[in-house]
Amino acid sequence: xxxxxxxxxxxxxxxTVALRLVVVSFVVGFLLDAFGFDPTTLVxxxxxMGRRLVENGFADLRQFGRMLLTGALVVVPVWIxxxxxxxxxxx
Numbered sequence: 001x002x003x004x005x006x007x008x009x010x011x012x013x014x015x016t017v018a019l020r021l022v023v024v025s026f027v028v029g030f031l032l033d034a035f036g037f038d039p040t041t042l043v044x045x046x047x048x049m050g051r052r053l054v055e056n057g058f059a060d061l062r063q064f065g066r067m068l069l070t071g072a073l074v075v076v077p078v079w080i081x082x083x084x085x086x087x088x089x090x091x
Contacts, residue, residue: 010017032038 006014
């Protein structure tokens with residue numbers, strides 16, 4: 001039962017699947033090497049992309065906060081004046 005679970009989980013005989021993975025990994029590695037990619041470059045590019053996403057995301061949050069404060073400088077005083085005028089009408 002344990003062997004059939006493993007075979008179903010990996011998609012066939014574990015030895016056959018391991019051999020297929022080795023062959024496919026070698027072919028993909030050969031093609032990537034032919035195009036000038038190596039593991040260090042790929043990992044560094046992924047890390048750099050993640051850093052850029054975080055930096056740009058925080059920059060966008062700062063920009064959002066700046067726009068919110070700019071709008072609040074106009075909206076809140078106008079709202080207070082309107083509330084005061086509305087309170088004066090109720091009397």
